[in-house]
Amino acid sequence: MRPRKSKKMRIFLLLLVVIAAILGAGFGFYWAKFVPTNKHEEPTFAGLEKPIFYQGKMLEKPATGKAESLKLPFETVKELIDPSIHQEAASESVIITTQDKVIRMRTSQLTAMLNEKPFTLKFPLVKTDGTLYLPMEPIKSLYSIELRESPQTGAVILVKEGDVLQWSKAIAYPDKPSKTIAMRKAPAIKSPIYADLQQGEAVMVWPDDNPEWSLVQQTNGYMGYVRKEHLQADRQETLPKLGQQPGFVPAKPITGKINLSWEQVFNKNPDTTKFPPMPGLNVVSPTWFSLEDGKGNLKNIGDPVYVKWAQSQNIHVWGLFSNDFDPKKTTEALATYDTRMKMIKQLLSYAQLYSLQGINIDFENVNLSDKEELVQFVREMVPLMHEQGLIVSMDVTPKSTNENWSMFYDRKALIESLDYMMLMAYDEFWAASPNSGSVASLPWVEKSLTRMMSEDKIPASKLILGVPFYTRIWTEEQVNGKTKVSSKSVFMEAQERIIREKNLTPKFLPEAGQNYVEYTEAGKLNRIWMEDEVSMKARVELVNKYDLAGIASWRRGYELPPIWSLINNTLKD
Template sequence: MKTPQTPERRKKRSRIVTRSFGLLLAVAIAGLFTYYWFENYYPNGERVQPDFGGLAKPVFYRGEMLKEEATGENDALKLPLAFMKEKVDPTIFHETATDSVIITTQDKVLRMKTNALTATVNEKPLTLKFPIVKKGDHVYLPIDPVKQLYGMDIRESEETGVVIVHLQGDTVQWGRANGGAKERPVAMRREPSIKSPIVADLQPDEEIMLWPEKDTEEWYYAQSKAGIVGYVRKKDVAVDRVETIPPLVDPEPFVPWKPTGGKINMTWEHVTTKNPDTSKIGPMPGLNVISPTWFHLADGEGNLKNLADASYVKWAQSQGYQVWALFSNGFDPKVTTQALATYDKRMKMIKQLLAFAQLYKLQGINIDFENVDLKDKAKLTQFVREMTPLLHEQNLVVSIDVTTKSTSENWSMFYDRTALAQTVDYMMVMAYDEHWASSPVAGSVASLPWVEKSIVQMMKEDRVPASKLVLGVPYYTRIWTEQTKNGKKEVSSRAVFMETVVKLIKDKGLKPTYSAESGQNYVEYTEDGKLMKIWIEDETSIKARIELVHKYDLAGVASWRRGYETPNIWELVKQTLEKRSS
């Protein structure tokens, strides 16, 4: 028989149970707290190898590892072409047809061929220490020429093989690992967390590069001199010096000719078979540049047809005119494709132009490539990039004619106006043929609002500087014929000189009226039951366009073409150009 528990014994036992439960609860809480602290505040001590994605020779730029690795080492180190195009110079041109890489700068054209130690700079031989190499689909450039051309700083780690690239003008913020009073190593971790594994132990005072693009509130994204990247706590880093990669000393820029204190006033001289009799050319006051259409692409091999005349040059220069001979592709897209296809063909054309310029004592070349397939857009731009430094070597002004912007591939879209404007000295915008010969609707050759819109569009969208933009104006117009046949309106036109319209108005006793919509005079009449319409090119329309040159401070004006104008136009252009330039 059990002895009954007294109240005192029951209380004592209850206290023991309570104390035991409290102790167990305290232990549990302490355990949970320890676990929580360990999980959240105890640094991970695991060490892992840096992850270079399986690349043996990874390349880094500003802490970012590139997709392609380098090849070689030390002086034989080579960088992937893809990196050079993406980060250094997108204009580097890889020509698969000739296994060539062509680099163009302000004053140089460097051509290197795969596995060849002989290259050319401005068509002069250059011996390379190491050639371009190709591995599979990847092309690699030797570092020596690219360092010289681009001022790159390339650092290769013997420890890891990592290649760190800095570009001219880059700034690098350096820091130092700060291990505290005990000078302990500082952990660089894979992610910005103490729970992330350690990729490198930074020794006290070790220098690291800090790349702020990936910083967090408490962590620096850093890179060691060995190229290892990761995160370091900000409290463990002392921010140190800023290194600036020295910029290249640019060569003296080519300064193209321009009239002192004035605007370019150019006209094209249309030469088809033989040159004009200069004794019959009347005075052209104010004119300072003339561009005879002398050189034409003859075939797909890059041979040029030459219509130049030394006596014409002598006459023009005696009148104070600069001679910027026009070079045309003949407006043949197939032949143009063939001639632009390779560096050798492009250089063949360039060398002929250089020889002609020297032979005839020319002062410039005006490029007029029209009706070009859209697929040749990059090659046309490359051609101009290759041509310009060599023409500048002979002190020749380089200009190019472009159409206004439209969605027509062969008429407008093949021009990379932004890239071309960065290369040439002047860009002539042919601001005419708003309504062309076979236009289904009658209208102005170049209404004033359309011309102004075209100028603004090119400056804003294509970033063509006003100081390079020359406004092309027409010295011709069209007589439009509208008639109804079988219930359907038919439209046709013919281009005529200014003088033709003056005579027609006089002979028929017509009275033109000013069209505010087009910004020019307009007249219409009937003839044999047909409605005839003319948007007139005269002093009114030409003066309005010259005012646009002043409004947007363009480089000047270029007229198509000499011989289409009435004699009074020259004095009008001269006075209007000088009125606000003086």
């Protein structure tokens, strides 16, 4: 009997072992899966002493200083606050341009310039370990931002105008007032605890795809994960816009749309007593100012007598400033803040001297590499011009793949500063074109216009259509079995004289929206796509169709007198 009992005992003990093993495994599984760890780990900022956070992401470079002396890296400010902020390595400067301000700060200097007037900074621009740091006190007064700096950790949370912050609170346990909510390193209960949230503590909640955990951030910058059921939605915060002064409103030339004509002046200004009546003309832009050298010196051929005539006719004067179409001089003059400001100051003095209402910028034949410097020049120029009540406009060509003719214009960036942009919608077929064609066919003009409006977001209220008062006589001859093409620019009067003398009958070309004539002389075919009342009326109708700011003509003196009444009457339709 004893052996049998011993055998039963062994079986019983084996069953106990198996049950214990099962229970142990079950408990171990339960512990591993359902029992949170209470292990704590001190959160770090990847070795950064003063990290910067934006929308729940820690930026690569930290801040320096604290409170009033807080500074942010230049790259951070450019990327997140103002893409147009400009660093000039040669002069160790940073230039900030706003709607009405131009601020220049130089490394390690407490004296900065605001609209070319000195003011004192509490803390300077500094360079540390190759990184340029900007003092935040002047920056915060210019932009709608908040820099929420934690006194405990030094972390800086950047919030910008329009940013939406979602806030939640750690849930409360009324019967367990000392209980805390774990904020963990990773979305798992076995992940170490970064912080014990107090009941009711507010945290920012950032987007995350985890269905059970929320990615949260404390006001001291620390981030981690909290189970969703341990949070309750609190509020949504949106940073309001910074209160700003009303923007500059360009003075309208008398009433209605702008009807401008450029006045080409070489060395001597025209005799205004010989001008015919020009009904409807309300702005003239004489080519008075040009770039003389790469140091920023300007040439001035302004004329007070011309201004007096314009004033007597209630016509505004927008002095034209050109780069002399010289790419080398342009590159040198645009290269530094000092040379750019030298040009601007001269223009301001000329505007005051001649009682101008505006400045028209005509930069052509510019290197593509100077694209950003040209935008910077305009950004620095406009606030100072507006301070003096001056309108600033700029001439641009239609869009094309030609670098020095078209691609150097950053039209989208330029229009942010300019009051008006003139589209020089001519030279579809240019003087040295290998083929004959219109200076500005109507479909080409309209396409150039709408392309700028759609691709570069140029508002109609700022866009002025430039039209030609000239055309070309194209001469085609056969040379060695090939057609050789040459051209000669002519005014409207010369075109009409040829038609009369040769008894020609113009033919309307629907595909060009223009009249056309041709004739043979000395065995050569001569072709003219005409600029006349037909072509001009069609272009003015485009101004009305798209409700543009107005029209600009190149140039006064090339037209026939009836053109003025036609433009004036069509603009009023």
